[in-house]
Amino acid sequence: MFERDYLIRLLTQAGLVLGKAMRLREQQKQQEALDLVDEFLGRELRLRSRLAVGLSDEDLLAMLSVTGSPNAESVAVVAAFLQQEADLLDDLGQPEESVPRYAKALRLNLYLIRHGMEFEGWDVRSRVDELLKALERYELDPETKKALWLWHEFEGRWAEAEDALYELADEDAVTRTEGEAFYDRLSASEDTALEAGGLSREELEEGRKQWATLMKENVS
Structure with a gap:
């Protein structure tokens, strides 16, 4: 029960922070949004985005595992925040930083699909479409x-x-x-x-x- 409550709270908080980050982006406050994203990952998942990008996919999934299996909600949240960061960095003209984040987010979402780990209320497939479109140029x-x-x-x-x-x-x-x-x-x-x-x-x-x-x- 405790784990279920935690995951519900994680998804709820993630949605709120992503919404706030998008509003900051609309206001051209990309750096403030980047700080918000990184702070959330550190607080909720003890993970900084630079570490998430630098780790191999296998090591990252291991970090997000419970009893030996990656937690779908945690993987989905990390992918969403990497995608948000990538959008912000792309706005700032930093493809060397944005592209690895787009790619990592795409691979994480594809992992969820291939392993039957999609869950209600989180449209992984729409995110895959968005990421593929973002990566078309590269x-x-x-x-x-x-x-x-x-x-x-x-x-x-x-x-x-x-x-x-x-x-x-x-x-x-x-x-x-x-x-x-x-x-x-x-x-x-x-x-x-x-x-x-x-x-x-x-x-x-x-x-x-x-x-x-x-x-x-x-x-x-």
């Missing part, structure tokens, strides 16, 4: 591209997932085994599901052959 880092690859697969967008796989391969950001496992997972799907996701069974098998050939070329 080249994404391999870690974020990989998160998008896994998300496309999770959502059943097989053709988009396959395209993302080859983009990762171009950057040496995915292993041969990961690609083979991807095709194995898709092969287990029904033909109707594959076609709904943009791939026929024939296209899937052709893609598997092309992947094997590409990996051989990369080794030689």
Whole structure:
């Protein structure tokens, strides 16, 4: 009961602070809004935004875990505040600071979706759309591209997932085994599901052959 009450309070307070930060942004008080965001994270989650950005996703999720599993509400709040910070820093013309925050927020939200951790009253998918739009102007880092690859697969967008796989391969950001496992997972799907996701069974098998050939070329 105590944990549930805490999480309800966390979400309520987060909503109020985000609203205040947005109003400050409208008043062109970006630095005041940034201070407000950082102070909230430090007080409520014992986490500063610079630390959140600097940690690996795995370490950050571990910090937000209870009994070994990341807490969905805490992850969602951190993602929302990183997104808010990114918006403010973008206003100030600091893409070197805003882009990593947008990317981290996107990966955290995609993690929630892929692990079935969405919850009522917090529209994670709308936030993903906002973050993708904010990042359109920039080249994404391999870690974020990989998160998008896994998300496309999770959502059943097989053709988009396959395209993302080859983009990762171009950057040496995915292993041969990961690609083979991807095709194995898709092969287990029904033909109707594959076609709904943009791939026929024939296209899937052709893609598997092309992947094997590409990996051989990369080794030689």
